[in-house]
Amino acid sequence: MPDGSPILRVREVSKSFGAVAAVRDVSFDLYGGEAHALVGENGAGKSTIVNMLAGVHRPDAGTIELDGHPQDLSTPAAAKAAGIAVIYQEPTLFPDLSVAENIAMGRHPLGRFNTIDRTAMVQRADQMFGRLGVSIDPNRPARGLSIADQQLVEIAKAISADARVVVMDEPTAALTAVEVERLFKVARSLRDGGAAVMFISHRFEEVTALCQRVTIMRDGRHVSTDLLSDLTVDAMVRKMVGRDLGALFPKQDVEPGEVAVSVRNLTRDPVYADVSFEVRAGEIVALAGLVGSGRSEVVQSIFGVDPRDSGTVEVGGRILPPGSPKRAMAAGVALVPEDRRQQGLLMELSIERNVTLPRSRSLSQLGFLTGSRERRSAKEWTERLKTKYGRLSDEVGTLSGGNQQKVVLAKWLATKPKVLIVDEPTRGIDVGTKAEVHRLMSSLAADGVAVLMVSSELPEVLGMADRVLVMREGRLVAELRRAEATEEAVMFAATGQEAAS
Structure with missing residues (x-):
């Protein structure tokens, strides 16, 4: 267990959609300076947890606390104001605006006569990319950026807003190996800078490469939170699916026909x-x-x-x-x-x-x-x-x-x-x-x-x-x-x- 108090605490949250209980009584903590994985089968409730942290859904029951204080994350703006940033698998940039404008969205620096200070806006974007160790032209339009670069722009938005909790939801699904490693380098720098990083992925090799702890969900419920060093991949899989998986590649020998x-x-x-x-x-x-x-x-x-x-x-x-x-x-x-x-x-x-x-x-x-x-x-x-x-x-x-x-x-x-x-x-x-x-x-x-x-x-x-x-x-x-x-x-x-x- 990390030293100190958690930045974010999720306490017995539940959320239903009609007759379907998506999340039931789930609890876990996120600590600064740590990457924490959230894993589970599709339908286990991971996306619902992410959307509650992002202010998209409100919990039906339970609380979300920051620094020990309950938060009302009733809108995405409220979540951002609380210091929570979500990086989705499919980024949500405005394609016809510049990279700098996307980063500054909602927080544009103002100059004389309350007009947007575009020089300061570009300089701020450059500073964010410098902190991330990447090179992206702040003046270029977002349209045409690769998925990997779009995600880096989303991360720049997060750190420009001083986000203390960064949630990365399947960020590597569409990336090449080189792009994944660049993203991990950025994620480690966020973690080592004191942010709490929450990482959702189906790829166990990525979870073990980046994270220190893992929370496992099954059928909308919390199964366990463990140190990754205490778990094997087989043990994680058994907890996720509630059974021994058996052969992942159950190939039958068949005599080919016509x-x-x-x-x-x-x-x-x-x-x-x-x-x-x-x-x-x-x-x-x-x-x-x-x-x-x-x-x-x-x-x-x-x-x-x-x-x-x-x-x-x-x-x-x-x-x-x-x-x-x-x-x-x-x-x-x-x-x-x-x-x-x-x-x-x-x-x-x-x-x-x-x-x-x-x-x-x-x-x-x-x-x-x-x-x-x-x-x-x-x-x-x-x-x-x-x-x-x-x-x-x-x-x-x-x-x-x-x-x-x-x-x-x-x-x-x-x-x-x-x-x-x-x-x-x-x-x-x-x-x-x-x-x-x-x-x-x-x-x-x-x-x-x-x-x-x-x-x-x-x-x-x-x-x-x-x-x-x-x-x-x-x-x-x-x-x-x-x-x-x-x-x-x-x-x-x-x-x-x-x-x-």
Whole structure:
């Protein structure tokens, strides 16, 4: 336990949304000079805790204290005034304003005649970036900044407001390894400067690299708060899921069948060129490679979302025309996209409507889609995927990230595809849900579905794929059978480096 009193204390807070109890009697402390992890499965209540600290939701019961004094964090402005800053996975900058204007928002320095002192505003932004040890032009517009740089601007906003509690909610989900390390360097400087840093992540290696203590939640309740030095990853997982997880990669051995999808000389200049491969029924084939290697663009072209300049895609002996997802779906192809919020779901629609959208015509009678048939179908598939929700009529945007991913999977699995394309199937979801998704993929392959998977997680690639196809700079550069695929072999191919002899 750190010396001194905690900066922030959460005491027996509870929050319900209708009949769903999102958080029940949760307590923990945050200390200055310490990074504290908050972990749990999707739906465990982490996001609700973050939103209560951010002033987005008010607790139904319990208290939040700063320096021993209860706080009324009824609005985001109240939370900021109390010295609490939240850095979200998806930053919330004003894209058409400059970086300096975003940092100064609501606290602009004033000069003569009460006008904004733009010179002082830029100088202050420069000082913040100097403290963080990063170089970003304060005068450039926020639009076009990478996600990593947007998060650094959010952190600069936090320290410019003298935030004493910095909450980082899944900040690394969309970052490269280099960007993650830069973010961690900044987080450590905040921690070492006396701030209390709260870090939410599904990646245990990040939690152990940054944090000293961890609070574990399950089903909306506090399970334990421990020193990380006292826990193994296996012990953390058992506390999170309430059971032994078993095999994270439950890959079944399946004898491949006939060729389900054949890709020949697919080219889209300058994104990728001359890409050829096959996936057989019952096979799981992984497309690996660095971010920007062309993996996602290839699978989007196969499904018809993105154009292609030349080449053919053949499914079940039928050549698919370019640019026609409708024809791909009719041939039995399904695509679970990487960006579930922008490409996989209609966030303002209900869970049941999202699940049944690709099959609305087949579920209709005399041209009308009846609520009862839609509800029965959605209920069947959400239950098969163990999706946690209040009511099927709830907006899909109310679900946790992992449960949104299950809805996307349910939506496409309900079409009973012959070829399932999954792009980053477990990004941003917890370890328990990852095991469920992997089990489902293995089961589908065993039933004869051809699975084409894009993944940036090497353990997932090696644990689930029968074959690994490696892309580099838009070209297919290696094909590795399961027995010969290692982390080193994949990375050497992805980077173009020669293995040491």
